[in-house]
Amino acid sequence: DSHSMSAPPPEATGVAAATDELKALGIGVVERHCSGRVWPAALTLLEHLTRDDRCLPPGARVLELGAGTGYMALKATKRRPDVRWCATETAHEDAAERLASNLEAAHAAARAETDELHQRSPPPLGENPGSMSAGPPTDGFFFGCETEKKKTSRHKRVASSALEWSDAARSPLAREPWDVVVGSDLVYGEAGARDLATCLAAMLLPREEEGEDGISGDAQTKKKRRKPFPSCFLAQTCGRWGGYGYDAALYRSLRAVGLRATAVGGESLSDSDEMRQHVCVFSVAPSLGGAEPGASEDEAHHPLLRAQRLRAAAEAAAEVGISEDDRAAAEAEKAMQEAFLSQ
16 A cells, blocks of 8 residues: 555664564574574565555465574564464575574573463463564464474474575475465575575466376366465565665566566655665565566566666766766776676
């Protein structure tokens, strides 16, 4: 709606407060890793998802990509105890292991707080007095979440699992009946944009499920086994690095696999030519072909192409009346910036 589209992204104080909440659970940030800290986009997406039940239907089964510290999973399930959440991370640089450790620390903190409150005065039957936490045992639901299957106490509101985007179609998680797929600030390079699109295609695009023997049945059986695709919400900090970020790479990668991102929250800055960072929330769904805006209209209006569009306009304006030497120097500087960002 218009209110959500004009809402500013969280201030830095929001990130500081989130970090303090994690520290209170014994979870520290790891500044050197993107997955080891809380980012503003996660706060924007959290607010978008939990402001009402339109994004997260009652009892929704949620798969989070690139969950990082686990902050959004913990906060979302605290606000919505009915929601069941599987947070995932890559195994690269111990990100998945760190995520699992964070969630276990939160669960331990919840148990300790619950025990202390019980000692003071037993709560009414069924009431959960815990603070931001992984929550007490609830109904089992965690499908293919590998980390949770290895534990004796499986039935928590938040589970975790390793997931490699480039191989997502082979993961047991791709065969589970998710209602919602979410993620924030997931793209930091061209390859990452392609891998994310590959993962989302595995999770979102309709496909026939195979039988136990690995062979699909007749057309009628296939129709019965066809899975409805879940809804998907991604928050992206657009306009990073002076317009040399990877918004356009995400746009192209999604289109290449038959998916489309539509702005539904955060800041789109559609009426501004100011080059600055802004968090935009996108709904990602299968493309509808002729019923959607064409490439030329996207070039002029799509938020993921905004920074590229403004950067190109600024470069064109700067070239007016520029000397050949200055033009060569500008091209060399541009090449150095692009080489640095591609590392």
